[in-house]
Amino acid sequence: MAESKSDDGSNERMVFATDRLPDKECCMATVANGYIGTIVYSDNLYMNGLYNGRGSASHRAIIPSTCNVHMNLELDTIAVSKDDISHTYALNVSKGIFTHQIMTPDLHVQQVIYAHQLYVQLLVCDITIQRKGQDDRPITVKLTDNFKPNTADLELHISIEDRIRCIHGKVKEAETDRSGNPDIYIYSTEYPKTLTLQNHERSKSWHFITSVSHTKSQAIDMYDIGQDLAHSGGLYNCHVEAWETKWKLGCIDIDGDDRLAKAVYGCIYYILSSLPPIYVAGKDFKFFGLSPGSLATGGRTHDDDYHGHVFWDMETWMYPPILMFFPSLARKMLLYRVSNIDAAKENASRHGYKGTMFPWESAYSGHEVCPGRSYADYEQHITGDIGLAIQQYLFVTKDKEFLLQDGGWNLILNIAEFWASRVEWDESKEKYVINGVMPPDEYHRYADNSV
Numbered sequence: 001m002a003e004s005k006s007d008d009g010s011n012e013r014m015v016f017a018t019d020r021l022p023d024k025e026c027c028m029a030t031v032a033n034g035y036i037g038t039i040v041y042s043d044n045l046y047m048n049g050l051y052n053g054r055g056s057a058s059h060r061a062i063i064p065s066t067c068n069v070h071m072n073l074e075l076d077t078i079a080v081s082k083d084d085i086s087h088t089y090a091l092n093v094s095k096g097i098f099t100h101q102i103m104t105p106d107l108h109v110q111q112v113i114y115a116h117q118l119y120v121q122l123l124v125c126d127i128t129i130q131r132k133g134q135d136d137r138p139i140t141v142k143l144t145d146n147f148k149p150n151t152a153d154l155e156l157h158i159s160i161e162d163r164i165r166c167i168h169g170k171v172k173e174a175e176t177d178r179s180g181n182p183d184i185y186i187y188s189t190e191y192p193k194t195l196t197l198q199n200h201e202r203s204k205s206w207h208f209i210t211s212v213s214h215t216k217s218q219a220i221d222m223y224d225i226g227q228d229l230a231h232s233g234g235l236y237n238c239h240v241e242a243w244e245t246k247w248k249l250g251c252i253d254i255d256g257d258d259r260l261a262k263a264v265y266g267c268i269y270y271i272l273s274s275l276p277p278i279y280v281a282g283k284d285f286k287f288f289g290l291s292p293g294s295l296a297t298g299g300r301t302h303d304d305d306y307h308g309h310v311f312w313d314m315e316t317w318m319y320p321p322i323l324m325f326f327p328s329l330a331r332k333m334l335l336y337r338v339s340n341i342d343a344a345k346e347n348a349s350r351h352g353y354k355g356t357m358f359p360w361e362s363a364y365s366g367h368e369v370c371p372g373r374s375y376a377d378y379e380q381h382i383t384g385d386i387g388l389a390i391q392q393y394l395f396v397t398k399d400k401e402f403l404l405q406d407g408g409w410n411l412i413l414n415i416a417e418f419w420a421s422r423v424e425w426d427e428s429k430e431k432y433v434i435n436g437v438m439p440p441d442e443y444h445r446y447a448d449n450s451v
Helices: 216-232 235-251 260-273 313-325 327-339 341-350 373-378 383-398 401-402 409-420
Strands: 015-018 030-032 036-039 044-047 067-075 084-090 098-102 107-115 122-129 138-146 156-162 164-169 185-191 196-197 201-211 424-425 431-433
Touching: 036 107, 067 098, 067 107, 107 235, 122 138, 122 196, 122 216, 122 235, 185 216, 196 201, 201 216, 216 235, 260 313, 313 327, 313 383, 327 341, 327 383, 327 409, 341 409, 383 401, 383 409, 401 409
Parallel strands: 030 107
Antiparallel strands: 015 084, 030 036, 036 044, 067 138, 084 098, 098 107, 107 122, 122 201, 138 196, 156 164, 164 185, 185 201, 424 431
């Protein structure tokens, strides 16, 4: 079956478009790249591994979004009635971009927002005004910058230098005594109140760059790289090419049911956008796991955002399709668990067991951050879920390097030691049993032999 294409050549089943934004923020589109993520037009930006709050209060630290900018036409600068103006909002998952288009018979204005898939420290907002008719009067677009210079999670210091907003933040409360208070540096282009296409111009683009990093030097360097690439025309193109490369590695195509196909594409996009890219420009970054709420939520702003915590969902529900299509990303998911072996050992020891007892919810430090004590103490099947994910990975990849050099064997050994210490011999049944656990069915606590 031939694919139907949108105006820009994208598969229509990979484009979610509407003429009106949803009323609820939780229904808005998100853009992310495994390093940074945001709900479009929201107040909050989030960063991989940046959490605030002690113990069970840990949650993704809210960073004020530098990309919450709306645009509208200045009607007195154009000869058109309101009825001739149309708005289209679209999430294009094949390209990893969100667009807002304003169209009249004589002009086309487009805003493109994306978290760069190659230069992961960059969040980009491009705005283009294009004249289509013969009317040569200046065209003005009004911008509303909704940046809010405060957050309950970070100590912020903000300054403006040469139209660049410079932000230094530090996490207010560490997750544990040993996890520290990470720094964050942000450099972002300030938005003017208006953009104008002059009477002698047919088309013009403006590029607004945000760079986010744990180090000041990298934030500055990446901001400069973003500006240079934007003005040479390469920043957007290499982002789209990176997403196209990722989709070529694997996806699930469904013929005969466009609605189901679109839903599947959307689901895969939301998982992929919260995972690291296949290729990263410059030094790779440490990945802090995949939360079921995505990288674009987690600041305790929604009841169901999971605070950015990592559960069994990563290995059990989101992992299998990633493993089949993107084994290098599945490897990074497992390496998050490898990096937290010591914390899982401490957890096992506190409960009287050997090996690694992985926390029901983890975040920055790898220690338990679940706010519900009974889940933390008894929902132990997560350690088995991680073991099953390792087995699946080895079956698919035969990756000896993961086993022998990157901690895979040590992870397997410690999981086995936990279960060996967790089982009890039942004389009446003449077999080993695992009593007093909480199964995936959380309504039936303290079950026996349900892992």
